[in-house]
Amino acid sequence: MATMKEIADAAGVSQATVSRVLNDGPKVGRATRERVKSIIKELNYRPNANARALANSRSDAVGVVIADLYEPFFAALAHGVETVARKHDTQILISGGSIGLEHEQKAIGTLLSHRCDAMVVHSKSLPDGQLIELAREVPGMVLINRFIPEIASRCVWLDNQAGGRLMAEYMIRQGHTKLAVISSDFPIDDPLHRIAGIQEALAAANIDLPEVNIEYGPPNQEGGEAAVQNLMSKGADFTAVLAYNDAMAAGAMAMLLDHGFDVPREVSVIGYDDILLAKYCRPKLTTLRYPIEMMASKATELALQYAQGILPSEDTTYKYQPTIVKRDSVRKI
Template sequence: MATIKDIAQAAGVSLATVSRVINDGPKVGKETRKRVKRIMEEMGYRPNANARALVTKRSASLGVVLAELHDPFFAMLAHGVETVTRKNNVQILLSAGSIEQDTERRAIEILLEHRVEAMVVHSKALDDQTLIDFAKQIPGFVLINRYIPEIANRCVWLDNVTGGRLMAEYAIGQGHKSLAVISSQYRIDDPNHRLQGIREAMKAAGIDLPESMIEYASPDQEGGELAMQNLLATGAKFTSVLAYNDAMASGAMTMLQDHGISVPDDVSVVGYDDVLLAKYCRPKLTTLRYPIEMMAAKAAELALKYASAIQPEEGLTFKYTPTIVKRDSLTRV
């Protein structure tokens, strides 16, 4: 494999000149630059990304820690990051945290071992102080889908309380007074915050939400089916179901239809996230749009910016709000 010294000898120039060409530096004539680049191509030379990053003061790679790799939501998150890294000619390194403390910590440490200084981290299991410590250690550390006041300027997050309130307000506004909720069994902030918003909206409307009308299961289609099966087994009466995410909503609709219950004529269903699945459910799913691709792109921009020694300003925060997407799975009663 050719080295920078081989290129310099073949081009008849100094090592410093080759280095300037590699890093798009000044003080190199047009013809010399052309000749060096041609020889680099002929000899198959590939610049060392980490060495180049030291010269240009820019991160050569961006690390992304996701909860899971197979979930469509996290595919959208990764795509949002990729739109930024592609523009900046930066490589993505992916690592999975699995919503477990040790796995999330190790995922971040693996990226550190690869000398990654720009990171977009989706962490739900690690405690606040551990993440604050990582933020002090890693120049381009940015959290997505989580808010920690001490590092607010490194957090890109969604207002899930407002999201829960919006979905309940919309169902109530369509005349629904008997609501059931299927939520995630993971003991993390997101389901708690969404449930808080739902409770607030229902309380404001003078509607009770007994614990018997809330079912918890895994946040996927199987979990949605199981949660709905459990609700039906209790004999509970409801006209609308508010689901933690679109996958659970889809599973719930399948279980309802398997029991001869029409959606939305008998029971309406509202999801959360607006992943691709929501458009192709039958009926098409009314849901809350989670602008995760936009948020991920913002997080990636911040991570690269901070890794380039431009540190975050105090007092900044990057909060996003979900919006209702009206489709066919909810009808007026």
């Protein structure tokens, strides 16, 4: 049986437009409506009865698209949404998007089929144009952890370049000039922005970051372990490791300790996010706090307001800044 996405692809329209045609909704031109109906008939598409029933009325739920239900970062995001939804006596519908174009499209399509008037969307793979179109179609759509200038008032985001600069500047103040960077190999903007910030701070201090001192891997403990293993195998010279996130930092510390390095006496390590894991590493992890739960709460409040037609001025933006959390994994030299 054909899916709504297949109908949308064949017709060259969004899944939201297909949903409007199926439910006799407004804002669809006659030619587009007829083309979509023709393809629906040709592909013998039959919408799910339960979803159809839900789509014929407004949903009382806040829709949430997140990449990973397992990762602590996204659990904190979901908790921030839930806290606000509970305060407004509203349920949440969570749709897992992973990181990938098709996964995110499917997750958003699921929420659209349930007529969620308010949506908090974490998307790293969809192009700007599709998200701008979605913002036009869903009044209560808010992006989290991403900034698009054309819909700035719908973006709740963290300045990752400032974060990279902050962590490098902190290490430099501790006397470290031989730095190694382990970063995510995911094809998204966050690692690029963080490394740009690191390079900016190093350039200002006239410190070089050799290419041999940069490693990429999956943004988890195993990725951190492998990245440090690769650095050591290449003979990279460093006294400090700047990690893409806390999970990679934890893996890096484990690998360093397994190879007889004292953390932080011989090698200092700094993470990013300040998830719960950071407090229970040994040594406790110095990191940058990513206020994702606070950001998710703000995004949810905005989504509920926008769904009711309460809109801010178009030049409003909701940019957050990371802050250093000093613990035990960094030593002054």
